[in-house]
Amino acid sequence: MTNTHTGTVLADQGSADAHRPAAVSVQKLSKRFGAGPFAITALDAVEIDIDQNEFFTLLGPSGCGKTTLLRLIAGFELPSSGTIALQGEDITALPPHRRPVNTVFQSYALFPHMTVAENIGFGLRMLGKSKAEIGTVTERMLALVQLEALAGRRTDQLSGGQQQRVALARALAPAPRVLLLDEPLAALDLKLRKSMQLELKSLQAETGITFIFVTHDQEEALTMSDRIAVMKAGRILQVGNPRQIYDRPEHRFVADFIGDINILEATVLEARDGVATVRLKDGTKVSAGTAAGAAPTGEVAIAIRPENLRLAGEGESATITGTLENLVYFGAASNLHLRLPTGEDLVVRVPGTFAEGRYTPGASLGVSFQPELTRVLA
Amino acid sequence: MTEGSPAPVLRAFRRRDLRAMPGFKAMAWLCIIALYMPLAVLIIFSFNDNRSVVRWTEFSLDWYAKALANDGIRNAALVSVKIALFATVISTVVATMAALATTRTRGFRGQGLVYGIINQPLMIPEIVTAIATLSLFALIKRLTGVTGVGYLMMAHAAFCIPFAYMPIRARLETMTLTMEQAAADLYATPLKAFALITLPLLGPGIVSGAMLAFVVSLDDVIITLLVAGPGETTLPIYILGAIRRGITPEINAVSTILVAVSVLLVVLLFFVQRRMQR
Numbered sequence: 285m286t287n288t289h290t291g292t293v294l295a296d297q298g299s300a301d302a303h304r305p306a307a308v309s310v311q312k313l314s315k316r317f318g319a320g321p322f323a324i325t326a327l328d329a330v331e332i333d334i335d336q337n338e339f340f341t342l343l344g345p346s347g348c349g350k351t352t353l354l355r356l357i358a359g360f361e362l363p364s365s366g367t368i369a370l371q372g373e374d375i376t377a378l379p380p381h382r383r384p385v386n387t388v389f390q391s392y393a394l395f396p397h398m399t400v401a402e403n404i405g406f407g408l409r410m411l412g413k414s415k416a417e418i419g420t421v422t423e424r425m426l427a428l429v430q431l432e433a434l435a436g437r438r439t440d441q442l443s444g445g446q447q448q449r450v451a452l453a454r455a456l457a458p459a460p461r462v463l464l465l466d467e468p469l470a471a472l473d474l475k476l477r478k479s480m481q482l483e484l485k486s487l488q489a490e491t492g493i494t495f496i497f498v499t500h501d502q503e504e505a506l507t508m509s510d511r512i513a514v515m516k517a518g519r520i521l522q523v524g525n526p527r528q529i530y531d532r533p534e535h536r537f538v539a540d541f542i543g544d545i546n547i548l549e550a551t552v553l554e555a556r557d558g559v560a561t562v563r564l565k566d567g568t569k570v571s572a573g574t575a576a577g578a579a580p581t582g583e584v585a586i587a588i589r590p591e592n593l594r595l596a597g598e599g600e601s602a603t604i605t606g607t608l609e610n611l612v613y614f615g616a617a618s619n620l621h622l623r624l625p626t627g628e629d630l631v632v633r634v635p636g637t638f639a640e641g642r643y644t645p646g647a648s649l650g651v652s653f654q655p656e657l658t659r660v661l662a
Numbered sequence: 663m664t665e666g667s668p669a670p671v672l673r674a675f676r677r678r679d680l681r682a683m684p685g686f687k688a689m690a691w692l693c694i695i696a697l698y699m700p701l702a703v704l705i706i707f708s709f710n711d712n713r714s715v716v717r718w719t720e721f722s723l724d725w726y727a728k729a730l731a732n733d734g735i736r737n738a739a740l741v742s743v744k745i746a747l748f749a750t751v752i753s754t755v756v757a758t759m760a761a762l763a764t765t766r767t768r769g770f771r772g773q774g775l776v777y778g779i780i781n782q783p784l785m786i787p788e789i790v791t792a793i794a795t796l797s798l799f800a801l802i803k804r805l806t807g808v809t810g811v812g813y814l815m816m817a818h819a820a821f822c823i824p825f826a827y828m829p830i831r832a833r834l835e836t837m838t839l840t841m842e843q844a845a846a847d848l849y850a851t852p853l854k855a856f857a858l859i860t861l862p863l864l865g866p867g868i869v870s871g872a873m874l875a876f877v878v879s880l881d882d883v884i885i886t887l888l889v890a891g892p893g894e895t896t897l898p899i900y901i902l903g904a905i906r907r908g909i910t911p912e913i914n915a916v917s918t919i920l921v922a923v924s925v926l927l928v929v930l931l932f933f934v935q936r937r938m939q940r
Contacts, residue, residue, distance in 0.1 A: 360843050380846040381855075393844035397862045407848035458849065 305372030306333040307462055307494040308357060313366030315352050315518075326352040328518040329366070334462075334496060335510075336371075339488050341497045343505040344515035345541070350498045353515075354464050357496065359383050370461060381410070385462040386455035390470060392447045394439040400450050401426070401435040407458035425453040428487070445476045452484075456491060463488075465497045469504065481507050502542040506530060514538045534575040536661045539587040546593070546630050547661070550586050555579050560660050562586055565626035568604050571655035575662065585661045590619060590633035592657040595649055602650025606630055608643055622649060701921060708914035715909055725915040735916055738900035745811070745896060746879040749818035750826075754872040756819075757826035758864070765834040766842075766860075781828075783821040791821065792885040799889060809891060817889045818879045825878045826871035833867025866935045873931045877924060 315327040327349045334340045342350035355361045357368055359380035367376045375383050386407065394403050404425050405418040413421075426432045429449035439447060448468060455463055465484075469477045485508045488495045499505055505512050506526040513523045514537070521535045522528075533539035536547060550562035550570065560574050562584065572586045596602035606622030609629075613636065620632040620643065632651055643649070680686060707715045711722030729735055760780055764773065783791055799813045841863065845855035883898045890899065897920065904913055 358843075358847060360846075379852075380843065381849045381851055385847075387844070387847045389840055389844060391838070391840055393838075393840040395841065395844070395859060406845070406850075410845075410849035410851075410854060454848070 304336060305369070307336045307338065307371060308332075308334040308496065309369040309372075310353070310357075311367045311369070313353070313356065313368065314364045315349075315356060315361060316364045325518050327356070327363075330518070330520055332513060332520060332523065334494060337488075337492050337494055339485065339495045339497065339508060339510045341499060341505045341509040341512045342515060343499060343502060343512050343541075345500055347517075348515040349518040350500075350515050351466055352518075354387075354466055354496065354498050357462070358385060358387050358464050384458075384460055385464055386458060386460040387464040387466065388448075388451050388455045388468045390467045392451040392468075394447055394450055394454070396438070396440055398439070399435065400431060400437050400439060400442070403439060403450055404453045404457050406454065411458060421457050425457045428456070428490075429453045444471055445480070448472060448480065452487070456487075456493070459491075460493060462494045462496060465495060467498055467500070469499075470501075477504075484508060506542070514541065516541075531657070532573065532575070532659055533587060534578075534659075534662055536585055536587070539659070539661055543589060544631065544633075545587050545589050547585050547587050548624075548626065548628055548630070550584055550660075552580050552582060552584055552660070555581070555660075559655065560584075562660065564604070564624075565628070566604075566624070568626075570603060570653055570658060572653075572658040572660045573656060574660045578660075578662065580660050580662070586658055587661050588653060588658045590631040591617075592654060593630070593632045594652050594654070595620075595632060595634065596652050600650070600652070603653040604630075605648055605650045608645050608647045608649055610645065611643060620649065622651065704914050705918050705921070708911055708918045710911050710914075713910060715911055715914060725911040726919075729912050729915040729919070732912070734895075734900060735897070738895045738897045741811075741894060742880055742896040742898075745815050745818050746876050748815045749822045749879040750872050750876045752815075752819035753822035753826045753875045754830075754868060757823050757830055757871055757875075758868055760823070760827055761830040761834050761867075762860075765831060766839070781824045784824050788821075788884045792888040795820075795885060796888045811891070811894050813891070814886065814889050814894050817885055818882065821882070821885060822875035822879050826875040829870035829874060830864065830867040833864055833870075837863055869934050870931060873927050877927060880920075880923075 310330055310332045313327055313330045314325070317324045317326055330349070330353060342353060344350050352361065356363050359375070359378060359382075363376065367374055369375065370384065395406065398406070401422050405422045408418045408421055422435075423432075426435055429452055431446060431449055431453070434442065434446065439450060442450065448471075451468065469480050469484075472480060481504055484495075484497075497505075497508065506529070509526055511523060511525050512529050513520045514529060514535075515521065516537050522533065522538045524532070529538065530542055533542065533545075539545045539547065548564055550564050550572075553561045553563055553569070555561075555574055555578075558574055558576065559571060560580060561569060561571055563569055570586060574580055604624060606624045608620055609623050610621040612619045612621065615636055617633050617636050620634060622630045622632060624630050630651065632649075707718070708725055709721050709723065710718055711720040711724065712718070764776055764780075778785070795817050799817075803809060803813075837860075841859050842855050845859045846852070850858065880896075881898065882896075883902065886896050886899055887902075890896070895903070897916070901913055901916060904910075
C-alpha cells in the first residue's frame with residue numbers, strides 16, 4: 285500500500301485545517317469618523333472570518349464601508365472598537381509597517397522617483413533583506429507579471445495596465461500573509477480589466493496568498509471570488525460563495541445589487557423546512573425557498589431572476605399570466621417586460637433569436653416560477 | 663461662402679484663439695517693453711566707455727573691472743551672500759517643517775489662520791516690519807549687550823520664511839498621503855518613509871523655496887537698512903549709498919552682475935525642477 289503514507293499526511297493536514305486560525309478574523313469592528321452629531325459610522329460591528337488561501341471579496345456600493353474595512357486591516361486607520369486578528373494574532377493596535385499584509389492601491393501609488401525594479405524591491409529593502417535576495421525576488425516578480433523588459437523604466441513611462449502589474453508585483457514581493465486589493469482594476473478599460481480578472485485569480489492560486497479584494501463591480505466579484513461579503517451602510521448583509529450570493533440572496537439589497545432580478549411583494553402563508561408558500565398581491569400562490577434557518581412570516585418580498593423564469597407553452601399550466609408591454613432586444617437575449625395583474629412589472633429573459641417576431645405588445649403570456657429558483661427575501 | 667466670412671475678431675473668438683485677436687501683438691510688446699526696457703538700458707550703459715549713463719559713446723568693460731576691483735563692492739557682496747545663505751538654510755528648514763505640519767496632518771480648526779500667520783511678512787508693509795524688528799533688537803541689545811551680524815541674519819531668516827513656505831506647501835498639496843501609506847504598507851518605519859519617499863518627492867519644492875528665499879534675502883533693502891549695524895553693508899545698501907554720491911556706470915555693472923546671478927538661479931531652478939519632476 286504505497287498510498288498509506290500520503291493518506292496519513294492528508295489526514296494530518298485535514299485535522300490541522302480544523303485548528304488553523306482564520307487568515308483574518310474581524311470581531312465587532314466599528315469605525316466612526318468625526319464626533320458628536322456629525323459623526324459618521326463607516327463600519328458597524330462587522331464580523332468576518334477569512335480563510336487561508338481564500339479569494340475573498342468585499343462588494344458594495346460606494347460608501348458602504350468596504351474600503352474602510354480594508355484600510356483598517358492594512359492599519360491606515362484605527363478602529364473605534366473591535367479587534368482584527370491575523371492568523372490568530374491580534375494586530376488591532378499595530379502600525380501598518382509592522383503588519384505582514386500588503387496593499388495594492390486603487391491609484392497604484394507607485395514611487396515616481398524609483399524604477400520598476402526599485403519599486404518592487406522596496407518592501408524587501410525595508411525588511412532588511414540582502415541585495416542578492418532582493419535581486420532574486422524582484423526577478424521572479426517581474427517574470428510573474430511579465431514585465432522583465434521594463435525593470436529599469438521609470439513608472440510614469442508605463443501604461444495603466446503595466447503600472448497595475450508593478451503595483452501587484454510590489455505588494456506580492458515581500459510574500460505577505462494577506463494581500464489587500466482596493467479596486468485595483470477600476471482604472472483599466474473593459475478588455476484589460478477582463479483579462480486582469482483572470483490573471484489575478486490564477487496569480488492567487490499560484491501564490492497561495494489570501495486575497496481580500498474590494499470592488500463595487502458585481503460581475504467582477506462573481507468572476508473572481510471564492511467568497512463574497514455584500515456590504516451596505518457599514519454592515520455585512522450576506523457572506524457566501526458566488527453561487528449562494530447570486531442564486532440564494534437573503535436580502536432585498538443583495539438581490540437587487542447583484543444582477544437583474546424581479547422583486548414581488550408577497551404574504552407568507554406557511555414556511556417549513558426551507559420552503560415557504562406565499563400569496564402575491566393578486567392572490568396567486570407561489571412556492572419559494574427561504575434562507576437557512578429562517579422562518580419568515582407576514583409581509584415579505586420574493587425574488588426571481590429574469591433568466592430563471594420560463595414562458596409557459598401551449599396547454600402548460602402557468603404560475604401567473606401577464607400582459608406584454610415591451611420587448612427589449614440586446615444581442616444574446618431579449619427581455620420581455622410584462623405587467624402582472626398585481627400591478628407589478630415582471631421581466632422575463634429569453635434567448636435572443638427566440639423572441640424575434642413571436643410576440644407583440646398587448647399579448648397575454650403565461651409565466652411559470654420554479655420554486656427552487658424563487659427566493660423569499662428578508 | 664455667399665454670406666461672406668465673419669470679421670477676424672469673431673473668427674478668433676469662435677476659435678478661442680487669443681493670439682489671433684487684433685491688438686494682441688501690440689499689447690504683448692507693450693508688456694515686454696515695460697518689463698525689460700529699464701533692464702536693457704541698465705545693461706547697455708554698463709558697457710559704456712563714458713561716465714554718463716544717458717549718452718552712449720563706445721563699448722568697454724572698464725566699469726566691470728572697476729567694480730570688481732572695488733573693495734567696498736566686494737565686501738558688500740560677501741556680506742550679502744553670507745547673510746542670504748544663512749537666511750536660506752534657516753528659513754527653508756523652518757518652512758519645510760511648517761509646510762509638513764500644515765498639510766501632512768488631518769485638517770484642523772484654524773488652519774486658514776495658520777496660513778495667514780505664516781505669511782505675515784507678505785501682508786504687513788515691510789517698513790512696519792522693519793521698524794518693529796529694529797525696536798525688538800534695540801531692546802534685546804540693551805538688555806543683553808550682545809551685538810553683531812547675527813541680528814541681521816535672524817531678521818532675514820524670518821522674513822524669508824513665507825517665500826520658502828509657499829512653493830514647498832504647493833508641492834506637498836499635490837502629493838497625496840497615499841505615497842507615505844504605500845511606504846508604510848511596505849514595512850518602512852515613519853522615519854524611513856519620510857527620508858526615502860516624502861523628502862525626495864518634496865525635493866523640487868524645497869529647492870524652489872530655498873532659491874526664492876535666497877533671492878529675496880539678497881534683494882532686501884528696507885529691513886536691512888534699519889537693522890544693519892556698522893560694517894554690515896549688503897550689496898543693495900552699498901548701491902543705494904553709491905547712488906547718493908552720483909550714479910555711475912559702475913553701479914550699472916554691479917547691477918548687471920546681480921541680474922545675471924538671478925537669471926542663472928532661475929534657469930538652474932527650472933532645470934532642477936524638470937529633472938526631479940520627471
